[in-house]
Every structure is written in structure tokens, then in C-alpha cells.
Amino acid sequence: QQxxxxxxxxLIVQKGGISIINCAYENTAFDYFPWYQQFPGKGPALLIAIxxxxxxxxxxxxxxxxxxxxxxxxxxxxxxxxxxxxxxxCAATGSGTYKYIFGTGTRLxxxx
Amino acid sequence: GAVVSQHPSRVICKSxxxxxxxxxxxxxxxxxxFWYRQFPKKSLMLMATSNExxxxxxxxxxxxxxxxxxxASLTLSTLTVTSAHPEDSSxxxxxxxxxxxxxxxxxxxxxxxxx
Numbered sequence: 616q617q618x619x620x621x622x623x624x625x626l627i628v629q630k631g632g633i634s635i636i637n638c639a640y641e642n643t644a645f646d647y648f649p650w651y652q653q654f655p656g657k658g659p660a661l662l663i664a665i666x667x668x669x670x671x672x673x674x675x676x677x678x679x680x681x682x683x684x685x686x687x688x689x690x691x692x693x694x695x696x697x698x699x700x701x702x703x704x705c706a707a708t709g710s711g712t713y714k715y716i717f718g719t720g721t722r723l724x725x726x727x
Numbered sequence: 728g729a730v731v732s733q734h735p736s737r738v739i740c741k742s743x744x745x746x747x748x749x750x751x752x753x754x755x756x757x758x759x760x761f762w763y764r765q766f767p768k769k770s771l772m773l774m775a776t777s778n779e780x781x782x783x784x785x786x787x788x789x790x791x792x793x794x795x796x797x798x799a800s801l802t803l804s805t806l807t808v809t810s811a812h813p814e815d816s817s818x819x820x821x822x823x824x825x826x827x828x829x830x831x832x833x834x835x836x837x838x839x840x841x842x
Contacts, residue, residue, distance in 0.1 A: 647828050658733070658820050658833035659771070704770065711827045713759045719770045 617642060619707050621718025628725050634692040636721045638705035641686065645707040645716075650679065650690045653702045653720075662703070663690070695725045729755045731823050733834025740811055740841055748806045748837045750821030756801035757823035761831075762794070765818045777804040777821075811841040 620639045628634045638648075649664035665672045665679040665688065672679045678691040692699055705718040730753040740746050750760060758779045763771040775796050776784040783796035793815075795807040804823075808815050818838055824831040 647830075649830055651833075656818075656836070656838065658731075658822075658836040660833070661830050664830055708828060708831075713824050713827050713831070714761070714773075714776065715822075715831055717771050722768070 617716055619705060619716050619718045621705050621721060623721060624719065625722045626724070628695045628723065630695065630697060630725055630727055632695050632725075634695045634699065634723055634725070635689060636703055636705070636723070637687065637689045638707075638718050639685075639687045640707050640716075642707070642709070642716075643686070645709040647708050648679070648681065648688050649706050649715075650677075651704045651706065653704065659704060692723075695723075697725045697727045700724050729753075729823075729825055729832045731821065731832045731834045733821055733837055735837060736835055737838045738840070740839070742812055742841055743810055745807055745809045746811055746839060748808075748819055748821075748839075750804045750806070750823070750834050752802045752823045752832075755823070755825035757804070757825070758801065759827075760798060760804040760821055760823040762796060762804070762806050763820045763822070765820060765836075771820060774806075774819075779804075808839065811839070813841045815839065816841045 650662045651659035652662045653659040663677045676693045681688045703721045706715045708715045732751045734749045760777040762774045774789045777796045777798040779798045785791045798804040820836045821834045822831045
């Protein structure tokens, strides 16, 4: 119940294309869903996050879509750029805890 | 956003020695901080939860005597890898959050190489 399943494991997208990464969770107590971006040799950095009271959140080229009934959420990167090439992690937390459950990560490569 | 500073970013040590990694929350107080280990091309593996003023909580399979955690103040947690061996070589990352159930901020990570 504590797992967050992330797919795909890796993704190659042409410059200007849309990158889509999906996550699914089981624990209905989760109520905060962030996405993190990690470059090699660096710590993860918060990209965008959503709570279950909204179905979509957009910040620049990054959008989270959230489906509460299906217990799924996804990250969409519009107009993908080579600089977006990184590993992306979804995560979930809730119930007044500081503890995060991370997905397994998606290695995105955007071709120039 | 809030800042978590981790030091050192890289360290090389000899087998059998101990290494201390510091994690500081620069602009918020962190009663709880987390230590992760990350293997190449893998996700973050939670090692332990560092609690200010009390003992750390270790995840199953993590040796508490090998990975000593101290959280003596609201802005500093340390991880000491004792009697390090080559298999301890890894990328270690800490994180903290100003409040529960909200965004966590990560340190820059520490690349430990044991030779």
C-alpha cells in the first residue's frame, strides 16, 4: 500500500515534443504529490506538486494531471528541451507525515 | 524555496576510516530530516529518519552502528559512516521540510568513495 509505481523507466523524446511520465499510488491517505527533477551528481529539486483537490496544475511547460478516482497522476513536459534531460521522480506523502514514498524514476532524454 | 545544504559534496576515504556528512537547513527549522542512499541509475532508498533531540529511526536492513545519525539541533543533522568499506561507496542525500505533508528540500548530495 505504500508503493508508488512509476513508468516508463526511460523515455526518449525529440526536441519540441511532449514528455509524459505516469505514477500510480495505492494509499488513499496520500494527499501531496510532488515531482522532482534530478541531474547527475546532484540532489533532487522540486519541480511541481499537486494536492488531490485539483485535477490539474500547470507551471510553465510543466503540468501535473491528477486522477483521484484512479489514484494516478502524471507529469507532462510540453515543448521538451535538451536541458530537460534528467531523471524525474514522482513522490507521495500524507497523513501529517514528513516521510515521502518515491517512484522508481524515469530517465528522460530529449534529442536536439 | 527553502535551502538544505549538504557537505562535503565529494569525499574519498580509506577503508576502515569514518566519514561524517553534514546536512543543514539554512532557512527553516527541521525537527525531522531524512537520509537517503542512491545507487547509480536507481531511486532514492530511505536509510533513516533523523529526529531532533532523539534517536534516529532506521529502515529495515540499515545497520545503525554503521550509519550513525545525530540531530543535535533544529538545523543540523549528521550522518557518520563508520569503518567504511568499498561497498559503502555511494551517493548519499539528505532532505528536510519546514512542515509536514508539504514539499521537501534536498541537499546537493555527497559522493562517497571508499578505497
